[in-house]
Amino acid sequence: MKETTKTNKKDETMSLFRQGVISSDRNEAIKVISDLNERQTYTKEEILNSVILGDALKVLKKLPEEIFDMVFIDPPYFLQLPKKELRRWTVKTVVEGVDDDWDKFPSFEEYDKFIQNLLTEVKRVMKPNATIWLIATYHSIFRIGKIMQDLGYWILNDIIWVKTNPMPNWLGVRFTNATETLIWAVKDKNSKKYTFNKDYAKQFGIGKIGANVWVLPLCNGKERLKDEKEKKVHSTQKPIELLKRVILTSTNEGDLILDPVAGVGTTGYVAKALKRNFVMIEINPKYVEWIKKRFEKPLKITDKPRVSERKINQYFNLGDKP
Ligand SMILES: C[S@@+](CC[C@H](N)C(=O)[O-])C[C@H]1O[C@@H](n2cnc3c(N)ncnc32)[C@H](O)[C@@H]1O
Numbered sequence: 001m002k003e004t005t006k007t008n009k010k011d012e013t014m015s016l017f018r019q020g021v022i023s024s025d026r027n028e029a030i031k032v033i034s035d036l037n038e039r040q041t042y043t044k045e046e047i048l049n050s051v052i053l054g055d056a057l058k059v060l061k062k063l064p065e066e067i068f069d070m071v072f073i074d075p076p077y078f079l080q081l082p083k084k085e086l087r088r089w090t091v092k093t094v095v096e097g098v099d100d101d102w103d104k105f106p107s108f109e110e111y112d113k114f115i116q117n118l119l120t121e122v123k124r125v126m127k128p129n130a131t132i133w134l135i136a137t138y139h140s141i142f143r144i145g146k147i148m149q150d151l152g153y154w155i156l157n158d159i160i161w162v163k164t165n166p167m168p169n170w171l172g173v174r175f176t177n178a179t180e181t182l183i184w185a186v187k188d189k190n191s192k193k194y195t196f197n198k199d200y201a202k203q204f205g206i207g208k209i210g211a212n213v214w215v216l217p218l219c220n221g222k223e224r225l226k227d228e229k230e231k232k233v234h235s236t237q238k239p240i241e242l243l244k245r246v247i248l249t250s251t252n253e254g255d256l257i258l259d260p261v262a263g264v265g266t267t268g269y270v271a272k273a274l275k276r277n278f279v280m281i282e283i284n285p286k287y288v289e290w291i292k293k294r295f296e297k298p299l300k301i302t303d304k305p306r307v308s309e310r311k312i313n314q315y316f317n318l319g320d321k322p
Contacts, residue, residue, distance in 0.1 A: 029295035051280040056260035060121035069255035071132040076103045078111045141181045153185040162215045200248045215312045234264045243270040265291035273299040
C-alpha cells in the first residue's frame with residue numbers, strides 16, 4: 001500500500017517535470033514551481049524549500065493545513081506617493097521612492113481586503129503553536145494590526161526597527177521617518193507553546209533588558225541586489241540582519257517557514273543559511289529569476305548581532321543638534 005502511494009507521488013512529480021511546472025535542473029540552487037490554475041493541491045514534500053511563482057491568494061488555498069512553524073510577511077506598503085518627482089530638502093537629489101505597480105491599490109478598502117484575505121489563508125496553514133511576523137510602516141501597520149486582531153490573531157509584541165540610514169526627509173514638513181514596525185503574533189489567545197528563544201531576543205534588543213527596539217541599517221552595499229545598469233532590483237529588499245533576528249528568535253533548526261510575498265527571497269535565503277526549511281511565494285517572475293540567481297551564492301552568517309552595542313550607543317548620542 002505504502003509502495004503504491006510512493007510510486008503515485010513519483011509519477012505525479014515526473015509528470016509535473018515534463019509539463020515544466022517544477023524546475024527539473026538538479027543543479028539549480030532552489031526549486032522553482034510555477035503555479036497553474038489546473039493544479040488543485042500541493043504536498044508538503046513537493047513545496048519544501050521552493051519558491052512558487054504565483055498569486056499567494058490562490059496558491060495558499062492549495063497548501064496542506066497546519067504545516068508552518070513561522071510566517072514572515074512583508075506586504076505591499078500602499079505608500080500612495082504623489083506622482084510628481086520628489087527632491088530632497090537640502091541636497092535636491094531625486095528621491096527613489098516605491099512606485100512599483102505591486103504597491104498600488106485603488107483604495108484603502110481594496111488594500112484592507114487584500115491583507116484580510118492573505119491573513120485568512122495564512123492562518124489555515126499555520127501550526128496551532130506557530131507565530132507570525134508582519135512588517136510595515138506607518139502607512140499601513142495600524143490597519144494591519146486591526147485586521148489581525150479582528151481575525152483572532154493574538155499580538156505578542158511589536159518590535160520597532162530603528163534605521164541608522166533612513167531616507168532623508170525631503171520637504172522639511174514632518175519628522176524624518178526612521179522606523180518600521182514588526183508585529184509578532186500567534187494564531188489566537190490560547191496558543192501558548194510557541195517558540196521564543198529569549199537569549200537571542202535579549203542579544204538583539206537594545207539596552208540591558210533587551211528591549212523591543214532593533215537598531216540596524218537599511219539593506220545596502222554589497223547585499224543590495226543591483227541589475228546590470230546598477231539599478232536596485234527590488235525597491236524594498238529587506239536586510240539579512242533583520243530576517244536573521246526574526247528567524248533566530250522565533251524558530252529552531254529544521255522548522256518550516258513561509259513567506260507568501262517573497263520579493264527577492266530574503267526570508268528563504270536567510271532561513272537556508274540558518275538550517276531552517278522554507279516555502280516562498282512571489283507573483284513577479286522577474287523577482288523569482290533573481291531569487292534563483294541569489295541562491296546560487298549560498299549565504300554565510302553567524303548568529304551574533306551584526307550591529308555592535310557601541311555603534312548603537314553612538315547612534316542614540318549624536319551630540320548637539322545642528
Ligand atoms: C514589500 S515586497 C517584499 C520584499 C521582500 N521582503 C524582500 O526582502 O525582497 C512585497 C512583494 O509582494 C509581491 N506580491 C504582491 N502581491 C502578491 C500576491 N498576490 N502574491 C504573491 N506576491 C505578491 C510583490 O511582487 C513584492 O515583491
